[in-house]
Amino acid sequence: MKKILLSVLVIAYSVCLAVAQRPMSERQKRTQEAKTAGGEQLEKYKASLWAELKGNNEQVYQEVAQAFYDLDMEKTMDSVLMIIRKKFPHGKYVRNTSISKIYNEKDPVKKEKLFLAWLKRFPAEKLGEDVVYDYGRHDVGMAFAEAGQTDKAMSYAKAMTVKVWRGEGYSGIARALAQGGHLEEAAELFKMAIENAETLQKENAPGARFAMIGYAGYLSAYADVCYQLGCKAEALEALEKLPADRRTPVYAKALTEAGRPMEAFLCLLDIVRGGNFDAKLLEQLKSLYTAMNGSDQGFDSYIEGLRKARTEQKRREVAASIITKPAPDFTLTDTEGKTVKLSELRGKTVVLDFWATWCGPCKRSFPAMQKAVDKYKNDPEVVFLFIHTWEREKNATESAVKFLKENNYSFRLLMDLKDPETNANTVVKSYGVNGIPAKFVIDPQGNIRFKVTGAAGSDEEIVAELSQMIEMARQASRQ
Numbered sequence: 001m002k003k004i005l006l007s008v009l010v011i012a013y014s015v016c017l018a019v020a021q022r023p024m025s026e027r028q029k030r031t032q033e034a035k036t037a038g039g040e041q042l043e044k045y046k047a048s049l050w051a052e053l054k055g056n057n058e059q060v061y062q063e064v065a066q067a068f069y070d071l072d073m074e075k076t077m078d079s080v081l082m083i084i085r086k087k088f089p090h091g092k093y094v095r096n097t098s099i100s101k102i103y104n105e106k107d108p109v110k111k112e113k114l115f116l117a118w119l120k121r122f123p124a125e126k127l128g129e130d131v132v133y134d135y136g137r138h139d140v141g142m143a144f145a146e147a148g149q150t151d152k153a154m155s156y157a158k159a160m161t162v163k164v165w166r167g168e169g170y171s172g173i174a175r176a177l178a179q180g181g182h183l184e185e186a187a188e189l190f191k192m193a194i195e196n197a198e199t200l201q202k203e204n205a206p207g208a209r210f211a212m213i214g215y216a217g218y219l220s221a222y223a224d225v226c227y228q229l230g231c232k233a234e235a236l237e238a239l240e241k242l243p244a245d246r247r248t249p250v251y252a253k254a255l256t257e258a259g260r261p262m263e264a265f266l267c268l269l270d271i272v273r274g275g276n277f278d279a280k281l282l283e284q285l286k287s288l289y290t291a292m293n294g295s296d297q298g299f300d301s302y303i304e305g306l307r308k309a310r311t312e313q314k315r316r317e318v319a320a321s322i323i324t325k326p327a328p329d330f331t332l333t334d335t336e337g338k339t340v341k342l343s344e345l346r347g348k349t350v351v352l353d354f355w356a357t358w359c360g361p362c363k364r365s366f367p368a369m370q371k372a373v374d375k376y377k378n379d380p381e382v383v384f385l386f387i388h389t390w391e392r393e394k395n396a397t398e399s400a401v402k403f404l405k406e407n408n409y410s411f412r413l414l415m416d417l418k419d420p421e422t423n424a425n426t427v428v429k430s431y432g433v434n435g436i437p438a439k440f441v442i443d444p445q446g447n448i449r450f451k452v453t454g455a456a457g458s459d460e461e462i463v464a465e466l467s468q469m470i471e472m473a474r475q476a477s478r479q
Helices: 007-018 026-037 040-049 058-072 074-087 092-098 100-104 108-121 131-146 150-160 162-181 182-205 208-215 216-229 232-239 249-257 261-274 278-295 299-320 358-377 396-406 424-430 459-478
Strands: 331-333 339-341 349-355 382-388 414-415 438-443 449-455
Touching: 026 040, 026 058, 040 058, 058 074, 058 092, 074 092, 092 100, 092 108, 100 108, 100 131, 108 131, 131 150, 131 162, 131 396, 150 162, 150 182, 162 182, 162 208, 162 216, 182 208, 208 216, 208 232, 216 232, 216 249, 232 249, 249 278, 249 459, 261 278, 278 299, 299 459, 331 414, 349 424, 349 459, 358 382, 358 459, 382 396, 396 414, 438 459, 449 459
Parallel strands: 349 382, 382 414
Antiparallel strands: 331 339, 349 438, 438 449
């Protein structure tokens, strides 16, 4: 995710391109070959990159900057970016980075004014319609949606043009509208997101895979809004399209109300088997079980059997994912001023959690991580380190501390801030992280035994899986 140099916007778009599985370019191949060869070949390649910085093709300059980044020469990359900024003041790089001023404005009216001025300075007619313009439209539309100005929000939503991404744009504004009680407008946008994804999939269009990533979420959200509007038939129709492994308790509820209790029961059962359930879902399942059997006799033992089967399945999956790779050493200071050096924690099992305040999945995983921390709080042989990285704001440390404090998380917080010399987040880079949250379990001998990117499943399952990794890492180090 960080392997791109322009801005948050380009990072997001690079994900679209990655999903589309674009092959490595010839320049990337040459860069990798030179980096691997080193010595004279590498020096000649660096010289050839500098020689390309002439003419008026901004794309070449950006590719050279990317090549220097791929060579771990962030400072040189910054020099090239400075050249781009001066040589192409109305070009794509300046366009992509200057939009952050719009994002930082909270007032929707002021935000719109900034956006219109930005459009005038960087007209799509001249630079080419690009997803960055939809990011801007989405941001302004979100601000109006949150302010309850539905007409403006809908106008900006419908102005988005990039088919591969606009489903996400529709969905984001729709969620904001739904939270404000504007259900009919939200339903319209969710339906547009669904139809956009389906059209791209049907046409097998470039980027269809990316567009389909959020499809199940669009269906679920649309169904939820339809329920609130009393449109149960439309809700069930949308939920019927969900893949079997993405069906939700809402779908089970719709099936129950449609007079299909057995299908509802089986739907909930699949969710329990998948591990993503909570007490409320179990109550829903128990209610159906009781209705179909005349009593709840045998239900608890049945569910316990499912839990055990799921635990055993996860144990096998965890065991199959174990690795042995030396953990890169690092020295960081925690927010209490104490120095933490990884190599000095030898003899302990260490859990690293790379995260950021702007990362939604990171924060969604934290209730489960707090439970894991609490579980091992009296075990001196297990250490949890939460490493904030890839900061996007100047006061990143203050923001991270504030977030943890406001949510009562008792995490030991370390800050992997950008190195002023290289402009890189050194620790996260040394671990080869491509996306966060990223968790590493390191055994007492200093070897990485498990790596997990992302967060999925119920809190109970996340804690159980992490506990298995910790125990397997301990055991593996003794063999």
